[in-house]
Amino acid sequence: MAMSLETPDKIRTLQRKLYCKAKAEPAFRFYLLYDKICRPDILAHAWELARSNDGAPGVDRVSFADIERSGVDQWLAALREDLTSMSYRPAPVRRVMIPKPGGGERPLGIPTIRDRVAQTAAKLVLEPIFEADLEDSxxxxxxxxxxxxxxxxxxxxxxxxxxxxxxxxxxxxxxxxxxxxxxxxx
Known part of the structure; x- marks a missing residue:
C-alpha cells in the first residue's frame, strides 16, 4: 500500500475548507471534527506519514515491519473501529534518555505506532484551523x-x-x- 507523502487532493480540499472557515470566522467553533479524523483516507495518509519517519516501537514493541507483515489495511481498519466506537485509548509513552550535545541527558517519549498514526490524523484535521489564527511572523x-x-x-x-x-x-x-x-x- 504505497502512497505519496504529498497530501492527497481530497484531504487537501478538506484542509483548505477548514482553514478558510477558520480564517473568515475567527470566533467560529468547530464541533464536528472527530468524524474527519476517522476517515479511512486520512488514517491511510497518517500511516504513510508516520511510516516515513520510521522510528522505534513504543511500549507495545510493535514495529512498522510487524504491522506490514500482518496487514496494514486490517490494522488501519481496527484503529478506525476503535476511534469511531470511541474505545480508543492511547498507550503510555516509552521513555528513553538520550544524550544532549553539551552533556547530560534529556528524556525522549516514544509513542506506539498506533498512537502516532492517530495523532497524525488529528494533526491533519486540526492544523489548518490553528494555522488560520497564527501570526504570519x-x-x-x-x-x-x-x-x-x-x-x-x-x-x-x-x-x-x-x-x-x-x-x-x-x-x-x-x-x-x-x-x-x-x-x-x-
Whole structure:
C-alpha cells in the first residue's frame, strides 16, 4: 500500500475548507471534527506519514515491519473501529534518555505506532484551523517554515532598517509544567 507523502487532493480540499472557515470566522467553533479524523483516507495518509519517519516501537514493541507483515489495511481498519466506537485509548509513552550535545541527558517519549498514526490524523484535521489564527511572523513548528526561513526574514528586516529582534526559547520553561500557569491554558 504505497502512497505519496504529498497530501492527497481530497484531504487537501478538506484542509483548505477548514482553514478558510477558520480564517473568515475567527470566533467560529468547530464541533464536528472527530468524524474527519476517522476517515479511512486520512488514517491511510497518517500511516504513510508516520511510516516515513520510521522510528522505534513504543511500549507495545510493535514495529512498522510487524504491522506490514500482518496487514496494514486490517490494522488501519481496527484503529478506525476503535476511534469511531470511541474505545480508543492511547498507550503510555516509552521513555528513553538520550544524550544532549553539551552533556547530560534529556528524556525522549516514544509513542506506539498506533498512537502516532492517530495523532497524525488529528494533526491533519486540526492544523489548518490553528494555522488560520497564527501570526504570519511566527515560524516555530509551522508547516513549510523553518529556522532558516526565520533567519532569512530577520535578515531582510535588518536590511530594511529594523534593529530590534525578539527571540524566545521556551524549551526549559515547560520543564516545570506541573506547576506552570501555561499548562492550564493548554
Amino acid at each position: 511566527a515560524y516555530g513548528y509551522r508547516p513549510k517554515r523553518s529556522a532558516v526561513d526565520a533567519i532569512g526574514k530577520t535578515n531582510r528586516l535588518i536590511r530594511q532598517g529594523f534593529t530590534d529582534v525578539v527571540d524566545a526559547d521556551l524549551s526549559r520553561y515547560l520543564d516545570t509544567a506541573s506547576y506552570c500557569p501555561l499548562v492550564h491554558e493548554v
